[in-house]
Amino acid sequence: MSEKSFIDKLIESIRQKNNPSVVGLDPRIDMIPEQIKTKYFKEHGKTTVGAAYAVFEFNKMIIDAIYDLVPAVKPQMAFYEAFGQEGIKCLVKTIDYAKSRNLLVICDGKRNDIGTTAKAYSDAYLGETSIDGEISWGFSCDALTINPYLGYDGILPFSENCAAHRKGIFVLVKTSNKSSGEIQDLETKDGRRIFEIVAEKVSEWGKDMLGVNGYSSVGAVVGATYPEQAKILRKIMKNAYILVPGYGAQGGDAEGAVNCFNNDGLGAIVNASRSIIYAYKQERHKSLYGESGFAEAARTEAIRMRNDINGALERKDQIDRKTAL
């Protein structure tokens, strides 16, 4: 138990790199530069094998360009599963490569099931699998996103592995998409909305897993696209680290995302995927970097995002101080 908890490792890296942002690795084959695709399609055809090789080379170059800047990467599992078993091989290589670059890896799989089955998911991503007494690992990530619809017995197997293996989870509370309100915003008899009730549960589920910084390895997901709800949720889940999707391509901005932070400047990590890794497609980077400079464009955009969020955090801090006077 001498190893730091997930959340303390995350906070240490955020402080070291002065950057509370995470880069999403969401491989879409039509967005990957031609020169990479051509190389592997020549060798393996336009197949899942060729695509998986191309994606890994792309991921590797993105990781090389940003690993000293950001504390963590977040592979979105759907995009790997779209290439079947070849995509999964690519995911495993991507996780291992990111870890070799000292990045924390948050797998965005939104997994969940009933207790006995949730244990298998938990062991797959956060724990270990015993094969007749020999220990194996499915995926060596540091944290996983989790869906709360099934209640606590679907959460417990994950939080148990968080404690045993120094891992983390981020439970969906208020998601960034347009129709997230259909269920999450429903108001219960006592006037609380579902996302508020889930937030209270997240607080409860994580209360015994606080690290030295006062934050829990049981975190939450709150979209940057809902800044008003974020304010409320920040207060309900005082000790939860919030993973904030929706910044960038989805329309959320830094001013919205900072509502997920506490006054200590901690408490949230903001994700951007498309706007960083496919930055070379944006007008502002196109002429400077071209397609072959995609990794440098990603680095430039990752720096811009870091400065954008840190700037908004400083402005928030000034307002907070004035209000406190």
Next chain:
Amino acid sequence: MSEKSFIDKLIESIRQKNNPSVVGLDPRIDMIPEQIKTKYFKEHGKTTVGAAYAVFEFNKMIIDAIYDLVPAVKPQMAFYEAFGQEGIKCLVKTIDYAKSRNLLVICDGKRNDIGTTAKAYSDAYLGETSIDGEISWGFSCDALTINPYLGYDGILPFSENCAAHRKGIFVLVKTSNKSSGEIQDLETKDGRRIFEIVAEKVSEWGKDMLGVNGYSSVGAVVGATYPEQAKILRKIMKNAYILVPGYGAQGGDAEGAVNCFNNDGLGAIVNASRSIIYAYKQERHKSLYGESGFAEAARTEAIRMRNDINGALERKDQIDRKTAL
């Protein structure tokens, strides 16, 4: 569009085999017969490779023993993911083998995400992935279980593929586990519970996808462990096919499960996993079949389950007729 819809294929097979049940393929390495494990552990060690080979041979023998009896199998993805990329290879082989035996394959992955990402999951399991114009497939299953917490834009990409590729989805409404009520049973201002609201949405989401039998390819998951809620849900979702987990090892019985059926004897398919595939471990089968007869024990138990459910359906039908007089 001459091919039948998923739900009509399912109903046709249920009628042909006179069996509204499905066998869950949930591989737990410690439950797999020693002679299979020994063979592959000798070759590949007690590794994920050895385990995945053992699981596939086990699945193959189970499928061979039950394919003429049941309309569908349901691999629970968590148990494959626990073996990492080797487990996924085993899942692909299992799906393909089950399909070669004319079984429908319902992947139990409980996937969901925001719209653009849900599309990647949907393409992975129910659709196709275009790789620079060439079509590839991730997993060739017939249906997938889906989590509704993110609302309609996370469902639409799945129902689109159901229509385009004659596939199906089963949306979690009321799950079989003990703590399912923590969120699903919350009562909203107007007195409806969350699971009832989700059920209304499932009805709405599936209303344009009715097959010739009047059932939709957008189905629902309702646990056999909640028979009273099942009665209510059956009425709300008149056209949804209900996948019923919780029978057998989880404590649900046939009398509870039949509440998910309509008066036409259709409308639900009951899953059992452990109680069928590991039947050889039960006292009542142990002495007759021994470990080497595990597949026959599974067949015997699958027949017992079929008769159990059909018997309960007949009793329900008699009560319904009397009530109607």
